Amino acid sequence: MRVEIIFLGAGGGRWETISQNKGTGGFRIHTEKTKLHIDPGPGALVRMNELKISPWNTNAVFVSHDHPDHYTDAEIMIEAMTGGMIKKRGYLISNISVLEGFGNYENAISKYHQSKPEKVYLLNPKDSVDILDVNLTATKTKHGDPFGIGLRVNTKKGDIGYTSDTEFIESLVDDFNGVRVLVANVVRKKNERIKGHLCSNDLIDLLNEMNKKPEIVVMNHMGLKMTNPIKECEYISKNTDINIIPAKIGLKIELTEESYIVSNLKN
Ligand SMILES: [Zn+2]
Secondary structure, three states, X not given: OOEEEEEXXXXXXXXXXXXOOOOEEEEEEEOOOOEEEXXXXXXXXXXXXXXXXXXXXXXXXXXXXXXXXXXXXXHHHHHHHOOOOOOOOOEEEEXXXXXXXXXXXOOOOOHHHHOOOOEEEEOOOOOEEEEOOEEEEEEEOOOOOOOOEEEEEEXXXXXXXXXXXXXXXXXXXXXXXXXXXXXXXXXXXXXOOOOOOEEXXXXXXXXXXXOOOOOEEEEEOEOOOOXXXXXXXXXXXXXXXXXXXXXXXXXXXXXXXXXXXXXXXXX
């Protein structure tokens, strides 16, 4: 049975999202039974079309928080998941701001779209849910949306972690300890610390504090000022002894029993 991670974007933050250099479509985890789309931001459907990935077999959608670079294509993805809003099908997993609204954050996914999945799960940090052949556990974040959540996905080939948008908080160390793959949202390069997000130095600290480190880390959600992702990943690798690679539209990581295979669907 296969476990694959496929990226539909590598960028994030307002400026990068507007300019669409790196793409903002989020990423997917495909297992034997689960076709999970994580944070379908602007362009998710267009990128999938370019890469010839069908949206129709999507059976789970996860939106980590109520910012548009993470949610704008979520309703369309739900429409695909439900066969065009005809069948009650699939799972929607998100937080309170996205599903109910909170303060100035309106519910980004309409009640109409929330009525069509088979089940809607509103998760808070540490909440866990079994869907299809995976287990999902929400992780804590510290970000603009006070209820933002990250995700730890337990598959038959081990765990995949997703920090979502967050600044460095101590709980990240435990939350992602022992994952095989970590997708880390790093908006800025080294020495450019910014509130509510990770920069390269924060990722180094996080990885060095873990006692069971990931086999590979994918740097995701890079901002406009991250002009040389490869160089930045080399810097983080050198300081952690872990293989760090930048996300890219079409990047695919397949988990094998012993290791992983990196390829690109665009080649
Ligand atoms: Zn955000």
